[in-house]
Amino acid sequence: MTSQKATPPGHPPATARATSRDVARAAGVSQAAVSLVLGDKWRGRVSPGKAEAVRAAARELGYRPNLAARSLRMGRTRTVLLVVPALTTEFFARVYTGAARIAADHGFGVVLYPSPEGIGPSHPSPATTPGGRPLRAPSVPDPFDSAAATLDGVIASSMAAEALTALRAADLPLVMLDSDPDDARATATVNLDIASGARQLTGHLTALGHRRITHLAADVRSWTFEVRARAVTEALDAVPGTLLRRQPAALGVDAGLQAAHAALTGPGPRPTALLCDDDIIAAGACKAVRRLGLRVPEDVSVTGFDDLALALAVEPELTTVRLPAEEFGEAGMRALLAVLDGRPTQEPTLPVELVTRGSTAPPPAGPDNGARPGGQ
């Protein structure tokens, strides 16, 4: 009965990597010393000479600690779940990028959970893949059953909030993104200053002279959209003589088109501006305007929200509110790390910025600027 190393029976080791014991042997120290040195906890417990020897050996052998073992021992996985409404959107891809960057800086990984009910696919197939198969039927399981999913914490977009309750988030620390600060589920909240963005938008439009504005409101129950609606209403209430209407619109180019069509052809005087809840809806709205034989922005101004790449791709380019997506993800991750460390969290609200481009202009002149040009 020797102390020979033996790989576990049944399976060969995936990759023959150096272990801390190999490093210890190479450096002529105990395995524990390796752990201390590499964990930078050797203040007065290992001699400087040996410490350097350990580092050299580790470098030499290309040692990288086995994270499974570390997780097992520590009871923490250094893995965080990011719950988003649907990854296929540029906005959340950027949120992920920011979160992952900060995570990596702290030795954490980020695993994604695109909420099954994924709001607004924003693209052709609403509920099926090109192949016609229902989108993630039993496919994407509860992330807590999934492989990468022994989690230290969760970051969730408010747009995927329902998914959150479904997925029993144990009692993991939970950072909610862009959601009601009073949400009881949240350990911490990180917000964008959406209300300010909405006010900047309405301010821009009223300053241009618009008085009949229709809000193409995302018909998604989500805090962020509620805030937009409220802020728009309040801001326009403060400007005498304005007429605000509201038209619900699903997320997506085509839905935006439909909603805008309805808004522009409905009863009463035609609005001179369409304030859309996101860039995608705005893109659809622009199409609707033109299909009615009207021009953007001469006859109807259109604004978006998000400042996606799309905003520059359409013509005219969209006046919109730039949401700092990556910084948003970064802030969310930082808040979660603070919670995990037991540090106080800052609950920041990130500023947003109005970006004025070609899709807005003063309303058409004329008494009622209303005589409808030849339709369709």
Next chain:
Amino acid sequence: MTSQKATPPGHPPATARATSRDVARAAGVSQAAVSLVLGDKWRGRVSPGKAEAVRAAARELGYRPNLAARSLRMGRTRTVLLVVPALTTEFFARVYTGAARIAADHGFGVVLYPSPEGIGPSHPSPATTPGGRPLRAPSVPDPFDSAAATLDGVIASSMAAEALTALRAADLPLVMLDSDPDDARATATVNLDIASGARQLTGHLTALGHRRITHLAADVRSWTFEVRARAVTEALDAVPGTLLRRQPAALGVDAGLQAAHAALTGPGPRPTALLCDDDIIAAGACKAVRRLGLRVPEDVSVTGFDDLALALAVEPELTTVRLPAEEFGEAGMRALLAVLDGRPTQEPTLPVELVTRGSTAPPPAGPDNGARPGGQ
């Protein structure tokens, strides 16, 4: 010295979860039996009654195995790395979605590695965040140093191929996406039928009557773009009387605009069609056409590639080649799973589909259809 359970000293357990021993106790069996039953390997080794008791207890306790422990024991992490050129693009977000779905079906997780040199940010800031900080400076480290990174395999887009060599991919199984089948680094390759797409596009344009076509070619060294260029050249060589020119374009709306401007104002007769290497470039090209006082598609036809949401957002909607992004990710993941299982891989090539929309039409009539309309 009792056999009392004790949490590891120093740190409390992250979450008090039931272990297989708890289940065993509850079911009145040994811990090994639990492992057998839940691993579905109890064929003739556990009595049906006890097996059922185990399952009941597991359900009751909400037992979920500790993946760190399992990974440690098995030497496999059930985690796969997906290397993409930049996550902020819709296309790769969709590839990820497909890959993650299949992975989850097999109890695997997917971690993302947006290549540092991330080709084509396709959005405002080329190299810095809004804050001005250089984009992922030492931030995103070698993924093999990162937390989630004890990997069983890698899936990589050819567009991030350089990153691959940098990141010493040990000798992990490597599935390359849309890359040279002869690439020595790849354990397996999964491709889209890009060449067919290019041929469908040229066929569509020549059938409409176009004879002067400029290829707005992505100036990115990547197999997929080389294939496009070759296929376009060969297809047009086969049609007598065609004049193919090629104009390099960086990835991005603005770059597409610039390239198209150059193509339309350069010496020689103006092309009647701009065949763009992706939808983003095509969107830029459309803008260039209009800035020159020309119309799409009456004066100049424009085609894209990818069929992003963008293709429907611009006006006119883009004729483009639909790339089945999610299925692509699925196929990549399936290939990798096959490799990991030692099964033969199928090396599939996924079909792509021409989608005809408003951005293409017959070229303008007239002898040379060339008398340039008043530019600006």
Next chain:
DNA sequence: TTGTATGCGTTATCAA
């Protein structure tokens, strides 16, 4: 059929 023992690689404690 069942139970018991072992080791995966780490970190942390304790005795030397």
Next chain:
DNA sequence: TTGATAACGCATACAA
């Protein structure tokens, strides 16, 4: 300062 040693939770070989 250092080096043994134990335990994290699981899967498996082996003895009963």
